[in-house]
Amino acid sequence: MKKIAVLTSGGDAPGMNAAIRAVVRKARFHDMDVVGVYHGFEGLYKGHFELLDLGSVGGIIQRGGTMLYSARFPEFKEDEYQLKAIENLTAQGIEGLVVIGGDGSYRGAMQLTEKGFPCVGIPGTIDNDVSGTEYTIGFDSALNTVVECIDKIRDTATSHENTFVIEVMGRDAGDIALWAGLAAGAESVLIPEESYDIDEIVARLERGATRGKRHSIIIVAEGVMAGSELAKKLEEKTGVKIRVSVLGHIQRGGAPTARDRVIAGRLGARAVELLIEGQIGRAVGIRNHKIVDYELREAYENNHQADISLYTLSKELSI
């Protein structure tokens, strides 16, 4: 393989730039050329290509976001768009493609592979919700952002003896809420994977109050319900004013953590190796602490499972 391309797709995640850098540098190490595709699959269709050299990825390892931009492009589900993309790629002499994104992006990569254009996938999403890998690039950074925010909110919660509901990202996956809950010592955590009992949350608040603790932090993943809705439910039950904080988009940004950069480096390099070895239609990931690869299809046909032992632990530690 002489020339490959790389793109980012779906929601941006800290560490995507580190992954792009690793793809470019690993490919250059093997004397391959690398083309950056701007705006994800839309750029593939429209031919937004640019040759990347070592200098192009200088000074990006520590930057949040993605230097290749990202975009939603639902049209790419259709055959003609995919064929046009392949036409653009082959016209440039490009022989393989690395797709960095969530499992939604993997579907496009799989379809291109099935139509004859070799792709590999790298899991990049803050939600940690790609099946088949223990870890996705961006999760650690988003998690630390969330925990730093909760640490700040705890300052004011303690000073005013308030209870706070904090809404974090996670439509289908509770990983951010779960890890943040343990890391920030939240009193209760609500995740999409587990049903909740409003009376138990109230009982927990009251138990704390009896013990002299007059501030509490409750974390809710957006997929369960809006923070304001939960606060209202709690106010009805307790008669106490509950504050709400919706962390929102700040969870996506910021310099990636060391871990996200290292994992991005390892997965990016492995993705290039897979293309060289002719192992196509595969996703890289981490299992049992080791770099692995598996069918792209496996990722989007299965559901990610959060580690529910953390949920149990969270309850035990927040007695």
Place this chain on the structure above:
Amino acid sequence: MKKIAVLTSGGDAPGMNAAIRAVVRKARFHDMDVVGVYHGFEGLYKGHFELLDLGSVGGIIQRGGTMLYSARFPEFKEDEYQLKAIENLTAQGIEGLVVIGGDGSYRGAMQLTEKGFPCVGIPGTIDNDVSGTEYTIGFDSALNTVVECIDKIRDTATSHENTFVIEVMGRDAGDIALWAGLAAGAESVLIPEESYDIDEIVARLERGATRGKRHSIIIVAEGVMAGSELAKKLEEKTGVKIRVSVLGHIQRGGAPTARDRVIAGRLGARAVELLIEGQIGRAVGIRNHKIVDYELREAYENNHQADISLYTLSKELSI
């Protein structure tokens, strides 16, 4: 003076602990005893007192929030509550009181002074909106928190080429919005002190787009309108999806910046000197870069003025 008390009141602000520490240590330097009053004016009324020594304020200089807690206590407007507070203070041999808070808290301090109990005020509020001082403790920390959040949001705004409306604190005062707008390079800033022209904001967005810039940051102080409301107005005019982020309570927390700690140290020490000198009913502050003191009344009878030259500059630099 042999024994003084200190309390924090109103919304908590980073640096309040550093101010408490300075009051305690400066008083101890002059061999005075210091009593901490918990829960602001409510604690004054209820007699929530505790003797503070050098060790009591160890390890707090870098902590957000207030170790003395804060609370709203509207009843304190009434004479009987004030008289009870003075009774509690004098029963403990306390001869003077330092009140750390916003100008609302100054009113209580003035009323106690008028009833014969010597008080001084230290401006502690993230809003920077105390009249008579260029600076309030907590503003610098809140501002840096806001700017760090906007830096993160910009990562994702750039990657997805989105426009963001960011709602920051400031019911009556635009200082946070104004400074944050300049520091983060926002395209538009809306503050309570100035009327806005929705068409000008739209024109600015379109001018950027013409120049190839497809992401923008617009900052709105909560006192102007909710972020969601502004986004809706802009969407109606532009037909483009606008994202919203409400920074909320994280603006209050976190370790104070160096500046907030230094200013807290200086103002805290000066407040103790005023009590020693018998200068009562006064507020400490900063004018022309120097420590000053003035009538408490001056603070709450006048309105704080934001520096509008920053507003003009912001417009010029965001062409």
Place this chain on the structure above:
Amino acid sequence: MKKIAVLTSGGDAPGMNAAIRAVVRKARFHDMDVVGVYHGFEGLYKGHFELLDLGSVGGIIQRGGTMLYSARFPEFKEDEYQLKAIENLTAQGIEGLVVIGGDGSYRGAMQLTEKGFPCVGIPGTIDNDVSGTEYTIGFDSALNTVVECIDKIRDTATSHENTFVIEVMGRDAGDIALWAGLAAGAESVLIPEESYDIDEIVARLERGATRGKRHSIIIVAEGVMAGSELAKKLEEKTGVKIRVSVLGHIQRGGAPTARDRVIAGRLGARAVELLIEGQIGRAVGIRNHKIVDYELREAYENNHQADISLYTLSKELSI
């Protein structure tokens, strides 16, 4: 088991407080009492004990350092000191002990166990160098501190087009250097586990310079040689002024990262379970991404192995 004790030993590490908190709360969850031992093994010998309740560990999850203090106490190698410690423990009705520290601390825990007092160990050290576990509490925080420092140094290195040698912790283990090198995109990394070739480092600098890159970051673990020594060697070979930065003690401090807190929570809780189950003389750890336990002896009789694949990758990505 009705009553257990917990201590921290060796160099302090961010996340030790989160581990103490987990031990206390998990024990309280099972209705056990917990005694904190101050100053590590010295406190065990001197009987520096204090009963800890839920409130004792409130607000510490996010704090660096260790609330139980730590100290070196070489005398504890001797039998009489160990016997005195056991006497102190049993006099208080304490039936088990959790030791948080590096593998040096495990030796003391093993000796107490052999003398009849049940101990378990939790790996807490920034060096990540405890055999038998993939991960030690504190490593992730120290690593992120190092990477944030290198990011700052890179700003000035780039602006002045300088080459920097950065000395990081790691007497015997290169994990911090290795991970930091990958995460910060260092040009060369020197670790105790691998020999280095000064000419290769020089060649790498020159290759960068040829390509137009006039700043470089070289990371050296303190166990290889002092940063100043490496800089001197490089200056002799290149004739170019090399700057040096020794990160030093800041690597130990700071709020723990989310990962360190979560792992501390999991390991702390598991350690208590081991005591309850009567599994003594064991260390908790992480293998293949799962919580495991194994003989304390295994930890200090074997050497930790750094992941050398990271070293190879680092070289490939810094072409």
Place this chain on the structure above:
Amino acid sequence: MKKIAVLTSGGDAPGMNAAIRAVVRKARFHDMDVVGVYHGFEGLYKGHFELLDLGSVGGIIQRGGTMLYSARFPEFKEDEYQLKAIENLTAQGIEGLVVIGGDGSYRGAMQLTEKGFPCVGIPGTIDNDVSGTEYTIGFDSALNTVVECIDKIRDTATSHENTFVIEVMGRDAGDIALWAGLAAGAESVLIPEESYDIDEIVARLERGATRGKRHSIIIVAEGVMAGSELAKKLEEKTGVKIRVSVLGHIQRGGAPTARDRVIAGRLGARAVELLIEGQIGRAVGIRNHKIVDYELREAYENNHQADISLYTLSKELSI
């Protein structure tokens, strides 16, 4: 004036990029062209020029270092180098120059002005040591970096009950040491402006120890002596092991604080106005909290005075 140039000189400082951005945008606001000069005065001599537009300064407001690079160039003291620089500037139709740097850089700017080429200066140095202004761009960022480092060191100092000597930047000016000492609650601070008494420092340590405080932080500006030297002196007097941390180059880097960015914006804009108004050979600065301008010569012919009231306060608060 139709076309101006901008350069950065001397040690880099966080906020220099924000100042460059303000110069470019303010000039563009007035329809002037702006040329960036790379590598300071050396680039002026060698003609390293590049036209900067609004896009050139996009996304730099939050970056440390300087996008125009900086360099030492002692040859510029000589007439022929200055004349060559003016020749290069006029050949490009450039009519004015903004120099961002310390007072050393101001000398070059003054000499060019005297030879007929209009210059203005903007104070950019972390040392805060430019005479005639209360504030230099970069000081606030460096100070916060120092304080964050000391906060981390305090974690480990407290846990191990150690005394630390921390060496910070400041060859001739004690501002960083002084402000950091107050902000971090250091026990002693040594600055070039004041003589120190080793016995007083020792007495202070002993007084703390008597009170039960077994950790201490002593800050020394590099201009007084090396941290290791001070530690040795203290060890000789006390017989206690003293740890040393040299913060070094990390003090220069990192994202600028909000304050540094705002001040950079204000001073950058004002510098452009001065050129437009034909007020040349002048430096911008801040006095009494207001933007002012004054003779460049005034800056380098006078010595900056640190605010010694902070020194006194520091002693009082660290009883």
